[in-house]
Amino acid sequence: MSVQLTAKPSQAAETVVVRYGSFAESISIAELENVVKTGKFPDSFKSYTNRLSEEQRNLIVGALRTKIPINVVTMSNLLNTQIGTTILEDLATVIHREDDAGAKALRASLVLAATQPKGFSLLSSIAAYPSKRLEIDLNQAFRVFKNLNTAFWQTQQFMSAIAPQLASREPQLSLPMDATQPGSGKVEEFTLDLNDDKRNRNLPVDIYWSDTATVEKPVIVFTHGFGSVRTELRYLASHLASYGFVVAALEHPGSNAANNKAAIEGKTRLLKPQEFLHRPQDISFVIDELEKLNQTADHPLQGKLATNKVMVVGYSFGGGTALSIAGASLQPYSLKQRCKGNLAILSFGQGIQCIAHELPEKSYQLRDKRVKSIVALNPTSSLMFGETGLGSVEIPTLVLASSADKTNPALTEQIIGFRKIPCPKWLVGIVGGTHLSVKDPIATISQEGKPNTPLSGGEVIGEQAADIRKFVKAIVLAFAAQLTPEADKYKVFLTPDYAQLASTKEFPFRLVTEIPDDAATVIEQLANQ
Incomplete structure (x- = not known):
């Protein structure tokens, strides 16, 4: 050669x-x-x-x-x-x-x-x-x-291919507002300490709301990542609340930071297979409790909670939870063979998904029809839904993928799965973003001194990722607004042109609703390896 x-x-x-x-x-x-x-x-x-x-x-x-x-x-x-x-x-x-x-x-x-x-x-x-x-x-x-690793470089090629037409022109957009800036509402917070006695689950929930809250806007539920906390997207919750949305950020007791600590101390398993079922059920329970709150006399949120019109935002493992409650069929049976003997070559996100193979049934349907749209940020999806599970997602879905994500690599965890999700759908690509880039700095552990390995490290976080979080605020706000009478006003923020306009030198952004043929070729190359 x-x-x-x-x-x-x-x-x-x-x-x-x-x-x-x-x-x-x-x-x-x-x-x-x-x-x-x-x-x-x-x-x-x-x-x-x-x-x-x-x-x-x-x-x-x-x-x-x-x-x-x-x-x-x-x-x-x-x-x-x-x-x-x-x-x-x-x-x-x-x-x-x-x-x-x-x-x-x-x-x-x-x-x-x-x-x-x-x-x-x-x-x-x-x-x-x-x-x-x-x-x-x-x-x-x-x-x-x-x-x-080759998958990383393939992801870069894919990110370039999904929007080649943007390279030769400047976007000409008329924006109705700056969606990255706070709305007019004064944001307030309070915490609900909920208990689901039937499942013996204690579910603390932080509520973000403002004086502009209205029943015309959907309730938004946040579901956090594996081993994390309910404040991991606090900046985003506050941003949405300032525009009149009521946000409920819950903590899942079987897969939060406290559970991780207990597992390290040998008091419990790091993750039980039932957690794949409990997490979507936690969301449904919280929606039930918010409906009760909506009918509570003299409560400031009485009559302002659209619990029949909910958007779920999930990050990482929570992104997989969001896909489950959107209708994706959990298929633990398919994991038995795919995970057998392959743990050493799997990403961390795939290793977590493999735990679901212990569930007794072949498949599970956890759809809650009150959920009308979802946002899945860097979600897990490659194994837990098998080959066909994502095809049963029934509602508008926005998936975000970061090109340098090692925990949930973009091609395997988001992009391949995106092709299986029925329309309407949006794929957002963050070129140069890592797994932790979208998280709130207050909930992100310092990466100083951490080794840069094929499976972890090299994270872009904190102030370095400020432009990414700014973009996330705009697109999630616009996506939530699609369930309101102001949907048309916000559509411009869900376009490839806006992604290009919002891009910075450090972080080019991409947005598509279908994967172009050139980019699909990159996916086929990966699948055939």
């Missing part, structure tokens, strides 16, 4: 110097091409390769052979984002230079390598490096390359 560059820099790498501890050896680009072709290193390199384990040798050959599905436009756009800068800085630590231009030179080689007709590869980027001599620290390379 020969690497032929379409536009080679005047000074391009001809020799690679590989350092492993105090040992160093040179290998030419031509010899590397032969390694890719044969899988064998040259005889002159044996004294070097003998120092490596078989796993390390296989990792080198595999990395050189890997074709990453990303074109030059996508690569260039990615490297301009915050997550792209982090990737670039990580890769630059592999290259030894006397000056500090490593990241800049590496950026040039990555962009040039992405122009290759046969696709981007590690070898093509090495050959494109703008220096005749390239020195690599192999110990560092092992660490960095283990953190890279």
Whole structure:
């Protein structure tokens, strides 16, 4: 396999110097091409390769052979984002230079390598490096390359493909308002301590509301992620309440932070399979209790709660809960084979879903017909609903996917499933966003000092993710408004043009209602691997 560059820099790498501890050896680009072709290193390199384990040798050959599905436009756009800068800085630590231009030179080689007709590869980027001599620290390379995965790069290609028509023009929009700014209502909060005696469930619920609350607007119920708390989307709850929506943020006792703490102390399981059933049932119970509140004399919310017209917003595991209550059929039977012996290669989100295989029935239908629309932020969906479960979602659904999400990878957890959901539906893509980016900083654990691994770390949170949360406020508000008499006024915020207008250099946003053919091809490539 020969690497032929379409536009080679005047000074391009001809020799690679590989350092492993105090040992160093040179290998030419031509010899590397032969390694890719044969899988064998040259005889002159044996004294070097003998120092490596078989796993390390296989990792080198595999990395050189890997074709990453990303074109030059996508690569260039990615490297301009915050997550792209982090990737670039990580890769630059592999290259030894006397000056500090490593990241800049590496950026040039990555962009040039992405122009290759046969696709981007590690070898093509090495050959494109703008220096005749390239020195690599192999110990560092092992660490960095283990953190890279093909699914991540496929997601970048998909995000670029879902809105290619936007690249060549500026959106011309007339916005009725700035939906990222608070509404006119003065927000108040109070907490309900609810008990479902039939299921022995204590359900604390935070209520957000304002003096502009009206029965014309749907009640909004928040369902949190695994091991989290009900305040994880507090900024969003306050924003919606300022526009007259009443928001109920509940805490699920079998999958919240307190349950995680008890599990670590050995007092309970980390997650019981029944929790997949309890969580949607928790929402239905809360709606029942809000209806009682709606009829309570002299209560400030009396007559203002549209409990027959509810929108559910779920994050992560809560996104899966939202899909369940929207009609997606939970199919634990299908998990028995899919999860058997595969736990080591699954994402964290998939590992959690596998617990549902312990449920006794083949399938469960947990639809609550009072729920009229849902928002699923970075949801789990790849395994728990089997091949057909998402096809029974009955209501308008907005799914948000973050391109650098390691916990619930976008392609497997959101994008593939999105194709199975009937219309009407919206898919929002956050290029450069990570799993924790949409969470409120008050409920987000500091990531300082946490390792960056293939399964976790590298999170964009807090102030770094402020633009993402700002965009989320606008689109969720607009989606909730679709259940009100003001639906038409807010439709503009649920368009590809608004996503482009709201995009920043660090975080390009995408929004589609159907997946274009070019982007669907990326999904098919993943499915066939």
